[in-house]
Amino acid sequence: MVPPGTPRRHELTENARMVIRYDPESDALAFSPATRPGPDGVAVVTARGGHWCLTNLHAEDTYFVENMETGGEFIKVAPRRADIPIPFELARLVIPVQRGTGVVNVFGPEPRFLAVSSVAGRTTNWPRLDERCVYFRVLVALCEPQLRGGPPGAVPTVMDVIARLGGRLPQRLSRAAVNHHIGYLATHKLRIGEWAGVSDGKRSYWKREAIVAMALRSGLVEEAHLGLLPRRRVTGPQEPVPSRAPAPRSRPGR
Template sequence: MSGVLVHLPSEERTEITPASEPVSLRLGPGDVARFGRGSASVPVDLRLACPAVSRLAGEIRVTEDHWQLSNLSTSQTYLVENPEGAGEYFRVPPRRAGAPVPFEFARVVLPARGAAVSFQVFAPDHAYLGTSGMADLAGTGTLAGFSLDETSTYFLVLVALCEPRLRDESTVAVATTPQIVERLRSRPGCERLTARAVSSHIDYLADEKLRITAPVTGPGQGVRRNGKREAVAGLALRFGLVREEHLGLLPPRRPAFHRPGVAGA
C-alpha cells in the first residue's frame, strides 16, 4: 500500500465550534498522524475543534499494507464506519492501541456534544495476491467454499433477499417472500415467479448452496421460514457472496415496493 489520505471536511460555525477549512493529509508507510483538540503544549496533525474531544484523542499509523487506529482517550469509544458497506462498523475502545482497519474507505467517528465529530480515511490501493503460479502446486484442486451461479434465478432471489441491507435501509430486516416476488416480476424470465418458487429457491440456497445446518426453531412455520431467510442473507453478506454491484441484476425499483401502505404510492 502506497499510503493513505486523511480528510477532515470543513465545518460551519456553531455555538460550540468555530468554522474551519477542510484539511487533507497524505501519509506513507511508517508515518503517524495525531488527532485531537490540541493545544499549545499538545500539537496535533489533525485538529478537531470540539470541547468534547480530548486534546490528544488518538493517532493513525500507516504500515506497508494497512493502517491502524489508536484511541488515546481514557473514557470515549470511537467508531470506524465503512460508508460503502451495509452499515458495517467496529468499535475502538478507550486506550486501544493499533487497531487494524480493513476498510478501503473509512469514517472515524468521535462522540461529541451535538453532532458527532468525524473524519475520513482513504486507502485506495490495498494489495491482493495474484494467481500466477498457483495452478502449478502439487495435489488435488481446492474446492470452492460456496459455489453460486450468478446467472441463475436462485441468485436473483438471494440478491433481492439481501437488498434492504445492501442499501442500508435496514441492518436487521430482509425482504419477505411476497416482496421478492414483486421485486423480480418485472425482470425478463421472472414474470411467472411465484411465492412457492421463491421459498424453494431459499430452501435450496440454505440446504445445498450455503449449507446452513443450524436448526431454525420457532413455534410456527412462519417463524422458522423467517429464521431461514435471515440466516441465508446473513451468511451471504458476511462472506461477500452478494455485494452492492449485484444490485444491478435487479429491475429498477418502484416506490410502491418500499413504501407499502402509503397513500398515492
C-alpha cells in the same frame, strides 16, 4: 482523511500518526499531528505500509469502521483498543459524539496482491451459486440495502423481496415461494446451520439475516449483482406542474 462537509484533506506518510479530536462547543471533529492525544482526543489513525491502524481513545464507546467498497462489511473497535489493523482501502470511521455521530473517511494504501505464479491453484470451498436461478435473485434482493450502504442490520422482509423483484421475473413470486428460496439457500446452498453452529428450526427472519451476512462476508454477492434487479423507481418530491392558464388578478381590498 476527509470529514464530511469540509474540503480539508490530510496526507499521512508511513508510520505517521494523526489525532482526531472532538470539540463539544462547535460539535465538530478536528485533526492534529501531535504525538500526544490530549484530553479532547477521541481516536488516533496510524499509517502503515499495507494498511492503517486505529486506536480508540474513548473509555466506554465502541467505534465502527465500515468498508465503503463492500456493503455490510465493518469492524468494531472496542473502547481503549490500541492500534487495531484496518484492512479497508476506502473506509468510513463512525464516532459517536454528543449530538449524533461524527464521520471521517479514510483512504488507505492501495492493496497488494501476489503474483499469479505464486498462487496455489486450489478449488474454492465456498458454495457455487447459479446467478441465473431465482434463488440467487432473492439473495441479491436481500443483500441490496447493505450493498447500497445501509446499516448492517438492514435486511428486507419477505414482502419487500416480492415487491422488489416484481417486473423482472416472468411470474410474480408468492410469499411461500420466497420462503422456499430462503430455506433452500439456508439449508442446501449456504448451510448456515453448520456455518453458524446452530440447529435448524429458526424462524425466517433469522435465516434471512444469516444468509445475507454469509453472502456478503464471503463475497458471494457483490455490488455488480445489483444489475440482476429491476431498476428502482425514484420516489421523491416532484416539481409542481405549472398552470397553463394565467393566474387571476387579485382584486384590491375594499
